[in-house]
Amino acid sequence: MPIWNEKFETMPHEELEQEQLERLQQTLGRVNRRVSHYHELFNKIGFDPLEVTSLEDLRKIPFTTKETLRIAYPYDMFAVPLREVVRMQSTSGTTGQPIIVGYTHNDIDHWSELTARVLTAAGVTKDDIIQISFPYGLFTGGLGFHYGAELIGASVIPSSDTDIENQVAIMRDYRTTVLCCAPTFAAMLLEIFDEKSVTPAELSLSRALFGAESWNESFRIEIEEKLQLSVTDNYGLTEVMGPGVSYECEEKKSLHISEDHFIPEIIDPDSGEILPEGEKGELVLTTITKEGYPLIRYRTGDITSLIAEPCVCGRGFIRMSRVLGRVDDMIILNGQNMFPTQFEQILTYVVGKIPSYQLLVDRKGNIDQLEIQIEVPQDIFNDEVKTLNRIERDIVRDVKEKLDFVPKVTLVEPRSIVRKMKQSRVIDLRKTE
């Protein structure tokens, strides 16, 4: 299995730790000199970057939250003057003020290198034709992969958010071999293929790289089977870089975190306490090479766990499990934590494919209520009432068995749930009370 950067991706842990310490010390010095938020924070807590002697010292610094970045809008978290910034990207702002991230020339080079690692780990080579169906523009998915794909020398089709029928035509006519997209896009592809009777044999697709949203193993199996290709996961977030933070290799067991650029930690989202390896919690990342927008202990809001055991692919980086969900999406029902992905697994199993769904949480008296609204395919929806009843019953049964909660299930017509990319699947009516 080819590795893009043998030196760093397979570096012995002791050497990697030395690199991390050097880069961390430089980053802490830089943010102390250049970013007023960190300068004031360090002063306030009496933290001296020059006293950092080990990676553990990072734990003395409080977390950086999305709220801090929002308050700093637009440029207050930049560590370089604007004349050194060569690109700006931003978060969607679906849940509040967008966050603008500035990249220097070196940041863009690092980012390209990181997405080149992602693509290579997925098996992509210079001989591939890559269709990038992430939106280009402020969203980082499109341009992030674009530069990495060019770096490895592949032929890039920046199809971006062109309408899906056009994407299919491009895929067929240009003989696309690799697709970079969000899982939602792949689900839409399946529908279009069904509608238009397109078969994988008419296409040249051999790989797909999914990112930007959480998805599950059943969906991988479904897509790999129906589209006859290999699907790998990757992870990233705009605030920290964009795609390229971590990536699956062809083992498809977990995601390798590029530790030469990011230091990961897992914390309990409620207490902020650092959790041991293997425990699920919120991912916290510190950037150690970024010049334009360095972040120290940034709470990503994503739930995952870390795996230190080395992968058989030869990469030495620590790994993270597939993102289970967002802390914001975590539903606490009668004191129990649940994530949309857990419901997704059940729904996929019962309905036979990953459905479009929404979770509505409310409270009656002191008791939490959950309604699961699921779109079912037209053929099922037109079916007899007893089929629909069976689906409802099966979902209630499985949720009760696996998550120890009895939900209300409502089946709705296809395309009646309107949801944009990255938008939450959870509507918590308790929060608006």
Next chain:
Amino acid sequence: MLKIRSLKSYYESICVLKAISLHVGRGEIVTLIGANGSGKSTLLKTITGLMDRVEGSILFEDREIVGTASSDIVKQGIALVPEGRQLFSPMSVMDNLILGTYPSYSIKERKNLQQKVEWIYELFPILGERKKQLAGTLSGGEQQMLSIARALMSSPRLLLLDEPSMGLAPKIVENIFETLMELKEKSDLTIFLVEQNAKLALDVSERGYVIETGQIILSGDRDELMNNKEVLRAYLGGE
């Protein structure tokens, strides 16, 4: 090969190197660039055991060398080419070279001495031509060659060079660096180079660090440093 972690070095009570961490891999040429007074030479002095008060760790081939006597550090395989050459002016070229073997001088070593000197004369033919001449009467470039040659006499695996280009004409500097590159290729020598002439240093290095007021503020491979606006402005004459 060389691994420095959170190193602090003091002149009496004044901390001049603050939390320095860096590493040099076997066979690499790594450069340290910085302005006058930024701590470059102090770092080399600290590595070679010439500073009294040092905190932190310096591992050379996985052995801790903080607290080790300078002569033992040379025996372990580190040699310094000091700033300003520091030759023994009233002594001949040949005697200066022999002094380079002093820390490990022994009867056995004596047998190899002539062989080593011949090798040095092959590397720097001009030194062979002037072997009996007093070091103080050599030109600046020849003195620099002699200083490097003297360091090489101890058969180091890590060569520390402190401002080798200082006060020399560009053509001579070019010759010296060419010889060093040739030597590195042939003998797997590792080089840690300290220079104010950032362009020259980065041109021959794979990676580099930037030091400012006793702190490492940046690191990266050659291209990264050359693309960094701060480095461009402060050291490479860019805008």
